[in-house]
Amino acid sequence: MCNNGVVPTESSRVRSMNETRDRILDVALRVLGENPDAGMGDIASAAGVVRRTVYGHFPSRLDLVLALTERAVTEMRAVLTEVNASDAEADAAWVEFIARVWPVAHRYRVLLALRRGEYGEAIHGLLGPVDELLADLVRRGQDSGVFAQHLPAGILSQVAYGAVFAIADSDLSNGTLGARAATITSLLMLGVPETRAIALVGDQP
Amino acid sequence: MCNNGVVPTESSRVRSMNETRDRILDVALRVLGENPDAGMGDIASAAGVVRRTVYGHFPSRLDLVLALTERAVTEMRAVLTEVNASDAEADAAWVEFIARVWPVAHRYRVLLALRRGEYGEAIHGLLGPVDELLADLVRRGQDSGVFAQHLPAGILSQVAYGAVFAIADSDLSNGTLGARAATITSLLMLGVPETRAIALVGDQP
């Protein structure tokens, strides 16, 4: 009786299991954001769970971080491909990109820190495709002349992207203002004139 | 007999001791630059010395890092105050600053990484005065209208400075070219128009 479909819902059992799994991931993101060197114990207790349970869901610390990274890649790639497919000018697309990717990327910004040291290799590998998409956007801007060419697209995109989150970190939490200033700064270093940059972000509410 | 002065030279004994001490510091800078998580053992063997000897000169790992930091602060402050005292326009002073501080700051760039996590507090404290000087320069530029004001001087200076070394790290080692591109990029994000930025770095050989 009951479900003969592919997703049996197996009801409350697996659902509550997925809930704790997701909760662990959510909490891990927050805890690691505050301290990238936090241990499994810290994450577990912050998630209201015992360390042993975390190992039940993620066999090793690396698996946990990787699961986090895959989540981030999925979300960011979605936004990035969509923005990239737009026929708008590259600088406008960049503004749109920052605005839309801001919440998700800000959540996962710890991955930028985790990218150096220990798991750097693995994370870098998973984040690679996202970097590609980003570089494509910048390259498009350089080809159409709206972005400067003092740096290759691959490096320029990374540095501009990094600057955005450097500002986000140092900022005094007033998110909207910080996002605005960060976007302007990134546009400036992409070679967009100040007047144009201000006009572009002015359009965004 | 012998020296009654304050600096007795005590000749070869203390000199060779200072040599190993300096060698340890030099090597530590290089090793930590390659891997900020390197241990005392790695540093010791890279310096051609036994781990126990390192502890003879630096009672703890923190002491070593702090000695490194003090060195960096001394050298950078010298350059920065000199540039800051110049009566040149702020954007020209910035170019001069990057050019002159480049070698030393690039050597000590690992401190930027060490600034987060573990010793972050102590390093931050020692580096504080340097940050102040840097912010002063940017503020001067903002007051005289050559730098943009989309960000407060304190944050803007840090982000611009950080971008310079992000480029240096990602760059393919061709130092001169990287330094040029990095300087242009930092000028752009400070709000200097592209033509003016290129003209400024063009003056520098």
Next chain:
DNA sequence: TCTTCATTGCACACTGGTGTGCAGTCTAGT
């Protein structure tokens, strides 16, 4: 020659994190 002392090579204790094993408990499906 005799002394001093930086350096060595080992030993050790301590810490903090990782990952595993296993017997118990409590709950939701049957």
Next chain:
DNA sequence: ACTAGACTGCACACCAGTGTGCAATGAAGA
């Protein structure tokens, strides 16, 4: 009522790094 299994609590073993203690070595200085 019975059972599967997610979670717990505690036990381990293991590892890597830190910092210390101490006797031995060897070279520079008296």
